[in-house]
Amino acid sequence: xxxxxxxxxxxxxxxxxxxxxxxxxxxxxxxxxxxxxxxxxxxxxxxxxxxxxxxxxxxxxxxxxxxxxxxxxxxxxxxxxxxxxxxxxxxxxxxxxxxxxxxxxxxxxxxxxxxxxxxxxxxxxxxxxxxxxxxxxxxxxxxxxxxxxxxxxxx
Numbered sequence: 001x002x003x004x005x006x007x008x009x010x011x012x013x014x015x016x017x018x019x020x021x022x023x024x025x026x027x028x029x030x031x032x033x034x035x036x037x038x039x040x041x042x043x044x045x046x047x048x049x050x051x052x053x054x055x056x057x058x059x060x061x062x063x064x065x066x067x068x069x070x071x072x073x074x075x076x077x078x079x080x081x082x083x084x085x086x087x088x089x090x091x092x093x094x095x096x097x098x099x100x101x102x103x104x105x106x107x108x109x110x111x112x113x114x115x116x117x118x119x120x121x122x123x124x125x126x127x128x129x130x131x132x133x134x135x136x137x138x139x140x141x142x143x144x145x146x147x148x149x150x151x152x153x154x155x
Contacts, residue, residue: 007107073091082100
């Protein structure tokens with residue numbers, strides 16, 4: 001609800017950006033011409049949607065895995081995350097591929113910056129894709145797990 005309110009504020013200044021919502025609809029969504037409901041998408045379609053987006057908004061303050069953030073970064077789409085989500089903020093910082101907001105004014109300004117600065121979005125997208133490639137590929141994850149198990153055995 002907070003994100004919808006904040007996006008409404010951004011839309012009042014922009015008016016040309018659509019908000020596409022993916023996932024299970026768990027609340028009433030206002031009927032606005034700039035809001036589109038995609039629903040639950042199969043994995044492939046979800047990744048295509050992330051890749052087609054200019055940015056991904058990650059409003060959930062409690063998403064410990066920040067999966068939408070990682071999926072967006074993997075396809076080169078910058079993220080605007082809720083600052084109360086420490087996992088999402090950490091990914092944005094570490095990847096240098098996203099911004100975060102803690103108020104309506106910050107949300108609107110971050111949206112404005114990201115939507116009007118194509119070069120910034122491209123740099124963030126490249127940075128996010130590279131970060132995921134280096135740190136979240138299956139072989140990189142297995143390698144870190146293997147080092148952890150080896151270290152634990154040595155104790």
